[in-house]
Amino acid sequence: MDYVYGPGKNHLFVPGPVNIPDQVIRAMNRNNEDYRSPAIPALTKNLLEDVKKIFKTTTGTPFLFPTTGTGAWESALTNTLSPGDRIVSFLIGQFSLLWIDQQQRLNFNVDVVESEWGRGADLDVLESKIASDRSHSIKAICIVHNETATGVTNNMAKVRQILDEYRHPALFLVDGVSSICALDFRMDEWGVDVALTGSQKALSLPTGIGIVCASPKALEAAKSSRSVRVFFDWADYLKYYKLGTCWPYTPSIHLLYGLRAALDLIFEEGLENVLERHKRLGKATRLAVEAWGLKNCTQKEEWYSDTVTAILVPPHIDSAEVVRRGWKRYNLSLGLGLNKVAGKAFRIGHLGHLNELQLLGCLAGVEMILRDVGYPVELGSGVAAASAYLRNVTPMIPSRI
Numbered sequence: 001m002d003y004v005y006g007p008g009k010n011h012l013f014v015p016g017p018v019n020i021p022d023q024v025i026r027a028m029n030r031n032n033e034d035y036r037s038p039a040i041p042a043l044t045k046n047l048l049e050d051v052k053k054i055f056k057t058t059t060g061t062p063f064l065f066p067t068t069g070t071g072a073w074e075s076a077l078t079n080t081l082s083p084g085d086r087i088v089s090f091l092i093g094q095f096s097l098l099w100i101d102q103q104q105r106l107n108f109n110v111d112v113v114e115s116e117w118g119r120g121a122d123l124d125v126l127e128s129k130i131a132s133d134r135s136h137s138i139k140a141i142c143i144v145h146n147e148t149a150t151g152v153t154n155n156m157a158k159v160r161q162i163l164d165e166y167r168h169p170a171l172f173l174v175d176g177v178s179s180i181c182a183l184d185f186r187m188d189e190w191g192v193d194v195a196l197t198g199s200q201k202a203l204s205l206p207t208g209i210g211i212v213c214a215s216p217k218a219l220e221a222a223k224s225s226r227s228v229r230v231f232f233d234w235a236d237y238l239k240y241y242k243l244g245t246c247w248p249y250t251p252s253i254h255l256l257y258g259l260r261a262a263l264d265l266i267f268e269e270g271l272e273n274v275l276e277r278h279k280r281l282g283k284a285t286r287l288a289v290e291a292w293g294l295k296n297c298t299q300k301e302e303w304y305s306d307t308v309t310a311i312l313v314p315p316h317i318d319s320a321e322v323v324r325r326g327w328k329r330y331n332l333s334l335g336l337g338l339n340k341v342a343g344k345a346f347r348i349g350h351l352g353h354l355n356e357l358q359l360l361g362c363l364a365g366v367e368m369i370l371r372d373v374g375y376p377v378e379l380g381s382g383v384a385a386a387s388a389y390l391r392n393v394t395p396m397i398p399s400r401i
């Protein structure tokens with residue numbers, strides 16, 4: 001069946017792709033142009049400087065690949081590592097699973113540290129592996145900052161602390177796909193060697209740019225790594241950065257203009273205000289879940305995610321039916337439970353271009369759906385808990401004070 005429009009706006013609450021601001025849509029509504037003219041390199045150079053701000057790096061080198069998060073993963077791995085290299089990687093949900101699958105298919109020697117889905121990466125195991133690795137056979141730590149499938153945020157500062165404590169030189173590669181620009185992310189302070197994200201998440205753009213940021217140590221590693229790479233080779237980009245034309249092949253011109261508009265909006269709101277907004281939306285969602293008497297898939301508060309909440313439903317309910325109902329009846333798009341939590345959890349994405357009242361609309365929708373599928377929630381209970389909190393903490397809109 002073709003896409004069928006519902007009345008009003010679709011309430012898009014999947015944890016990416018997210019809502020695109022009108023300003024970004026308008027910025028992309030333009031003709032193609034000659035990317036070899038001076039205009040595109042000038043635009044690109046500004047973007048490269050400005051994306052560093054959202055990674056919180058001054059020493060990193062960014063690359064704007066025409067790709068998705070999956071391509072950004074591949075870029076991070078193939079530029080820094082050689083086939084057979086030992087990597088410690090944490091399996092805690094569907095996206096860490098997919099990254100590990102990619103690592104294995106690229107012929108790295110992956111030392112998988114698995115945790116129950118709903119728990120964070122086991123950093124005690126990391127510590128014992130690092131402590132006992134006197135020969136420095138571990139070449140990289142690969143970790144998903146925010147596991148989008150379960151709503152689990154891992155502690156990146158702690159990973160850096162462990163590496164430093166044992167003076168271990170392993171590269172620190174971080175998937176920030178559902179965190180960067182929404183959760184606190186500090187590339188330089190945490191000594192992250194490669195950080196990456198995708199345009200369709202907190203940046204609120206269409207899918208199609210994979211942003212990869214490499215530390216000086218990662219750039220150095222790229223000089224000797226022996227993985228085959230072509231499309232994602234940093235060396236080609238660096239060559240064209242030097243030449244001043246920036247691009248080894250045709251860039252996604254429209255997305256670059258979109259990225260310009262998206263960054264302008266983020267800087268207008270203020271990056272720290274953006275992060276605070278995500279904290280509010282995350283907390284409000286969790287208060288609603290609690291008021292409904294449902295369980296967060298995330299088992300401990302220290303791992304709660306401010307960009308996505310995975311909600312467990314009672315065993316007699318199929319969480320996929322919650323998502324189907326939302327779409328069919330209320331024009332609400334929720335995230336499915338994936339793989340091990342399929343049928344058991346549904347997800348509310350609360351990231352990107354989103355505000356408090358939009359979230360309350362989603363929560364009201366979820367309450368109606370829950371009643372529809374046979375869960376006896378008191379209508380308004382989650383909305384009341386969330387709005388009571390939000391009314392107290394929502395600041396004036398920074399640009400309107």
Ligand SMILES: Cc1ncc(COP(=O)(O)O)c(C=O)c1O
Pocket residue numbers: 016068069070071095144146147148149175176177178198
């Ligand atoms: C944490 C995380 N990493 C990687 C990916 C893969 O990104 P993409 O689907 O853009 O290839 C996703 C997608 O949702 C994700 O949530």
